[in-house]
Amino acid sequence: MLARDVLTGTHFTQGDFACAEGAIAAGCRFFAGYPITPATEVAERMARRLPEVGGVYLQMEDEIGSVAAMIGASYGGVKSMTATSGPGFSLMQENIGLAAMTETPIVIVDVMRGGPSTGQPTKTGQQDVMQAKWGSHGDYEIIALAPSSVQETFDLTVRAFNLAEKYRVPVFVMLDEIVGHMRERLIIPSPDRIEIVNRKKPTVPPGQYNPFQPDEDLVPPMATFGEGYRFYATGLTHDETGHPQTDSAEEQSKLVRRLCDKIRVNRDSIVQVKKLLLEDADVCVVAYGSVARSAMAAVTRARQRGVKAGFLGLTTLWPFPDKEIEAIADKVDRIVVAEMNYGQIVREVERRFDYRRITFASKLGEDPQTPDEILNYIVRERK
Amino acid sequence: MEAARKPLSPKGNLKILEVDICTIPERCKGCGVCIELCPKDVLDYDPKLNVHGAHPPIVVNKENCVGCGLCEEVCPDLAIFQKKKEEGKC
Amino acid sequence: MIQETHPLERFTRKGMIPHIWCAGCGNGVILSELLRALVELKIDLNKVAVVSGIGCIGRISGYVNLDGFHTTHGRAIAFAVGLKAARPDIKVIVVSGDGDLFAIGGNHFIHAARRNIDMTVICSNNFNYGMTGGQAGPTTMPDNRTTTTPYGNIEHPFNLVHLAAGSGAVYVARWTTAHVRRIRESIKTALTKKGFTFVEIISPCPEQYGRRNRMGEPIDQFNWLREKSVVQHFSDPVKAEVGPNKVVVGEFVDIEKPEYTESLRRQMMTVQGTLEKEGRLTSAPL
Numbered sequence: 001m002l003a004r005d006v007l008t009g010t011h012f013t014q015g016d017f018a019c020a021e022g023a024i025a026a027g028c029r030f031f032a033g034y035p036i037t038p039a040t041e042v043a044e045r046m047a048r049r050l051p052e053v054g055g056v057y058l059q060m061e062d063e064i065g066s067v068a069a070m071i072g073a074s075y076g077g078v079k080s081m082t083a084t085s086g087p088g089f090s091l092m093q094e095n096i097g098l099a100a101m102t103e104t105p106i107v108i109v110d111v112m113r114g115g116p117s118t119g120q121p122t123k124t125g126q127q128d129v130m131q132a133k134w135g136s137h138g139d140y141e142i143i144a145l146a147p148s149s150v151q152e153t154f155d156l157t158v159r160a161f162n163l164a165e166k167y168r169v170p171v172f173v174m175l176d177e178i179v180g181h182m183r184e185r186l187i188i189p190s191p192d193r194i195e196i197v198n199r200k201k202p203t204v205p206p207g208q209y210n211p212f213q214p215d216e217d218l219v220p221p222m223a224t225f226g227e228g229y230r231f232y233a234t235g236l237t238h239d240e241t242g243h244p245q246t247d248s249a250e251e252q253s254k255l256v257r258r259l260c261d262k263i264r265v266n267r268d269s270i271v272q273v274k275k276l277l278l279e280d281a282d283v284c285v286v287a288y289g290s291v292a293r294s295a296m297a298a299v300t301r302a303r304q305r306g307v308k309a310g311f312l313g314l315t316t317l318w319p320f321p322d323k324e325i326e327a328i329a330d331k332v333d334r335i336v337v338a339e340m341n342y343g344q345i346v347r348e349v350e351r352r353f354d355y356r357r358i359t360f361a362s363k364l365g366e367d368p369q370t371p372d373e374i375l376n377y378i379v380r381e382r383k
Numbered sequence: 384m385e386a387a388r389k390p391l392s393p394k395g396n397l398k399i400l401e402v403d404i405c406t407i408p409e410r411c412k413g414c415g416v417c418i419e420l421c422p423k424d425v426l427d428y429d430p431k432l433n434v435h436g437a438h439p440p441i442v443v444n445k446e447n448c449v450g451c452g453l454c455e456e457v458c459p460d461l462a463i464f465q466k467k468k469e470e471g472k473c
Numbered sequence: 474m475i476q477e478t479h480p481l482e483r484f485t486r487k488g489m490i491p492h493i494w495c496a497g498c499g500n501g502v503i504l505s506e507l508l509r510a511l512v513e514l515k516i517d518l519n520k521v522a523v524v525s526g527i528g529c530i531g532r533i534s535g536y537v538n539l540d541g542f543h544t545t546h547g548r549a550i551a552f553a554v555g556l557k558a559a560r561p562d563i564k565v566i567v568v569s570g571d572g573d574l575f576a577i578g579g580n581h582f583i584h585a586a587r588r589n590i591d592m593t594v595i596c597s598n599n600f601n602y603g604m605t606g607g608q609a610g611p612t613t614m615p616d617n618r619t620t621t622t623p624y625g626n627i628e629h630p631f632n633l634v635h636l637a638a639g640s641g642a643v644y645v646a647r648w649t650t651a652h653v654r655r656i657r658e659s660i661k662t663a664l665t666k667k668g669f670t671f672v673e674i675i676s677p678c679p680e681q682y683g684r685r686n687r688m689g690e691p692i693d694q695f696n697w698l699r700e701k702s703v704v705q706h707f708s709d710p711v712k713a714e715v716g717p718n719k720v721v722v723g724e725f726v727d728i729e730k731p732e733y734t735e736s737l738r739r740q741m742m743t744v745q746g747t748l749e750k751e752g753r754l755t756s757a758p759l
Contacts (some may be wrong), residue, residue: 004754004755007755007758007759012620012759013759017759021759029559030554030558030559032557035625045757048565048756048757049755049757051740051744051745051747052744052748052755052756054741054745055738056559058524058554058555058558060551060554060584061580061581061584062580064551065547065548065551065554065581065584066551068544068548068551068552068555069543069551069552069554069555069558070555071542071544071552071555072524072542072551072552072553072554072555072556072557072559073556073558073559075542075556076555076556076559076560076563077559077560078559078560080555080559094545095545095548097545098544098545102542160521186759188483225522225540225556225560225563226519226520226522226540226560226562226563227519227538228519230518230519230539230540230541231540231541232486232534232535232540232541232542232543233541233542234534234535234542234543235543235544235545236543237492243488243489243535244532244535255480261625270725276568319538334725384748388671391653397557398505407479409491410490410491412495412496412497413493413496414496414497414679414690414691414692414704415690415691416497416691419692419695419696420695435496436520437496440745442677451586453653455501456499456505456506456509456653457653457695458505459494459497459498459500459502459504459505459650460484460491460492460494460501461479461482461501461505462706463482464479464480
């Protein structure tokens with residue numbers, strides 16, 4: 001008998017645990033990881049729960065091996081996940097590129113902490129968000145989600161698996177240490193109310209299957225090892241049959257463009273944002289993760305003072321919600337970008353909005369910006 | 384190899400496998416191991432060059448071949464193999 | 474002679490042969506013997522996966538007509554561990570080179586051996602990094618020249634048999650590409666034995682290592698391996714040296730040990746059994 005993989009009910013728990021439960025509810029049955037503060041609790045929860053639901057917890061010797069093992073399990077047809085923080089995230093980058101190149105659905109959770117390097121292991125930060133997009137070498141596109149609450153962590157982890165399966169791409173869940181370790185109410189719905197998406201399987205028999213021949217949505221159906229398809233995947237530039245094409249400029253162009261376009265052309269189905277009081281806002285606060293909590297409170301306080309502030313929460317970090325920024329660009333005077341780093345997402349906002357009208361509310365260290373700190377940024381530079 | 388030794392069975396009981404030696408010349412890269420290794424000197428270098436610029440093997444002493452299969456087993460290029468005579472000619 | 478089909482033809486991927494390996498490269502022998510071993514064992518070829526890393530031998534997963542994956546440098550074993558743990562029904566074979574498995578990939582090798590996870594690792598040891606032009610690696614012999622040891626190698630090479638035995642592999646063998654039939658038999662033993670099995674195959678690299686160290690033509694290197702190898706079954710792995718005057722070959726380890734995926738499944742059944750007995754849905758309510 002399998003234990004219930006969806007622990008339906010109302011719970012009070014930490015973000016890391018919610019992440020693990022979201023993964024199991026989404027069908028994840030393989031976790032390969034390495035302990036790292038503040039993500040260790042995800043691994044510990046998975047080590048406890050996966051054997052109950054018939055899954056495999058594998059503690060690899062390092063983060064590099066963790067991603068390689070995940071790609072192996074995913075090619076074996078099993079939904080896979082790992083959880084890490086900054087230093088481990090850096091180690092994973094080469095194989096993240098391999099996953100992007102071989103179009104492997106995997107979910108990587110980065111519970112961000114103070115960096116760079118060993119930094120402040122037990123303190124929060126949001127310094128890895130650019131790395132999620134650009135971390136590995138070469139041109140590729142990925143999806144990154146940023147929950148702000150324990151509930152959102154559960155929901156977005158489920159969504160991460162669905163997106164990974166749908167687009168055959170690595171998907172990142174960018175928690176920060178505050179969201180990972182804080183305890184809040186979590187409502188897990190019944191299984192029939194959780195949407196699960198599985199990868200497209202080939203509709204042709206083995207002799208006719210080309211592993212990297214895309215459908216109209218630019219995503220190829222994915223066969224599984226051990227089912228008679230006897231197919232080949234490589235990190236080398238390849239054609240639709242999977243065979244290496246290391247000399248052809250045409251194949252390189254075709255492949256790289258498709259790997260990026262499959263996300264770019266589908267971005268409207270991928271990008272999600274939170275909007276609060278934006279309809280008539282003069283100044284918009286853009287934030288994500290734990291900072292979003294303070295930002296929402298700040299906007300409410302600003303309104304109480306008669307300032308027409310609004311909030312745009314980036315629940316999706318990549319592909320970047322550029323259209324959503326553009327949509328408010330004509331309506332607001334200023335944008336305040338609040339993040340716990342020294343300038344990452346603000347640069348993306350600057351690409352879509354006049355940089356002279358952007359206020360950057362940076363904070364580094366133990367705690368996110370408080371609502372009052374953000375409120376100061378909102379009211380301080382009013383014309 | 385110190386492990387190599389003379390066979391124990393007397394000559395009279397040895398069965399000779401009747402085979403043809405088939406080659407795929409365009410695959411051969413000319414390492415020469417099949418020619419050097421053949422215990423009965425059945426093969427030699429083809430004076431003509433193949434597409435790789437190598438001299439592939441040709442059968443020069445067909446009657447000596449005992450069907451040991453070493454040429455097929457030692458070839459790294461899948462370029463030479465033996466075919467049992469009752470299966471038809473190469 | 475008219476065109477014919479090589480007996481191993483149907484086990485190779487269409488259009489991928491002839492392979493990229495040089496004249497006299499031992500990798501071709503490893504490819505052929507691996508295929509012959511699989512055929513002789515009558516294994517269900519739909520349930521075999523060949524995983525390789527970066528290097529000349531790494532191209533092998535593209536040449537065999539089986540499920541195959543070509544990983545990043547050094548990570549073939551890590552990929553294979555994930556695949557095997559998730560799909561114990563698949564027979565996983567890792568074929569890679571000395572640098573890929575023991576330099577950048579060394580950590581994954583020793584841990585997979587330690588875990589005794591059921592897979593076979595075949596190492597094509599040609600004493601250098603051939604694909605990138607012949608640089609020194611962890612098995613380069615002392616004093617030998619490579620492009621990155623132009624004055625001679627001052628480092629000590631790994632004894633791979635000793636390393637594998639010490640890490641916990643349950644079957645360890647070393648042969649050379651001159652021992653074609655012994656390679657095949659060892660691969661067959663390694664594939665049928667449950668647990669982490671390792672076969673090292675000393676392989677000539679005529680173009681890079683061989684040329685720089687004046688080892689002669691492919692046939693000369695073949696003869697070196699034939700004449701200087703000594704079969705010493707189950708001798709002390711520590712003393713299993715590889716050198717210009719002596720190459721110790723044979724089977725060195727053949728032991729029994731609980732295998733990882735079996736232990737994992739057993740534990741899973743116990744955990745689930747306990748929950749069922751106690752009528753609980755999870756051992757860790759939130």
